[in-house]
Amino acid sequence: DEEISTSGVVTHxxxxxxxxxxxxxxxxxxxxxxxxxxxxxxxxxxxxGDEITVSGTVNEYYSFTQIIDVIxxxxxxxxxxxxxxxxxxxxxxxxxxxxxxxxxxxLVEINNITIESIDEFGNVQVNDGSGPTLMDDxxxxxxxxxxxxxDTYSSIVGVVGYSYSEFKIYxxxxxxxxxxxxxxxx
Numbered sequence: 001d002e003e004i005s006t007s008g009v010v011t012h013x014x015x016x017x018x019x020x021x022x023x024x025x026x027x028x029x030x031x032x033x034x035x036x037x038x039x040x041x042x043x044x045x046x047x048x049g050d051e052i053t054v055s056g057t058v059n060e061y062y063s064f065t066q067i068i069d070v071i072x073x074x075x076x077x078x079x080x081x082x083x084x085x086x087x088x089x090x091x092x093x094x095x096x097x098x099x100x101x102x103x104x105x106x107l108v109e110i111n112n113i114t115i116e117s118i119d120e121f122g123n124v125q126v127n128d129g130s131g132p133t134l135m136d137d138x139x140x141x142x143x144x145x146x147x148x149x150x151d152t153y154s155s156i157v158g159v160v161g162y163s164y165s166e167f168k169i170y171x172x173x174x175x176x177x178x179x180x181x182x183x184x185x186x
Contacts, residue, residue, distance in 0.1 A: 007053040009080045010046045011107040012172045015141040025159045036105030041070040051076040064162045084109035084157045090131030092167050100167040103160045115151040139170040154178050
């Protein structure tokens with residue numbers, strides 16, 4: 001609940017029609033941990049790749065760190081990119097951990113993935129052989145692909161979130177879920 005100012009590149013903006021439309025993920029370039037955050041503000045409508053500075057209140061929403069009550073923002077540049085940080089599924093894990101906390105809000109990539117299971121809430125357990133983590137469609141723009149246990153993917157990219165006491169990777173769109181190096185067709 002402290003007021004802070006931070007800057008970074010927008011890695012995902014929730015699309016029109018989403019219940020959190022206009023909120024976004026912000027990440028500091030070059031950060032390898034603690035470099036991403038979710039910004040919950042409906043007045044700023046950035047684009048992916050915008051480098052912006054925001055000032056607001058740091059808040060924990062059910063243990064998910066976010067910035068709320070934004071009092072100012074400014075655009076520094078556009079069309080920037082952030083390369084997803086490659087991690088192992090065990091680096092994130094599922095349960096609350098310091099390693100997972102360091103990745104919260106960041107754009108990550110996992111490789112050589114097997115779908116292990118899908119629970120009744122739609123959480124997809126994925127594993128690259130190092131240990132499981134979860135993937136979810138909550139922040140997905142478009143129609144989530146039909147994924148089944150036993151399916152394999154060459155890579156999955158997404159922002160890291162925390163909900164229901166679990167870390168999850170949230171792919172942003174169909175380009176983030178790749179089978180044999182190509183985007184999955186839906």
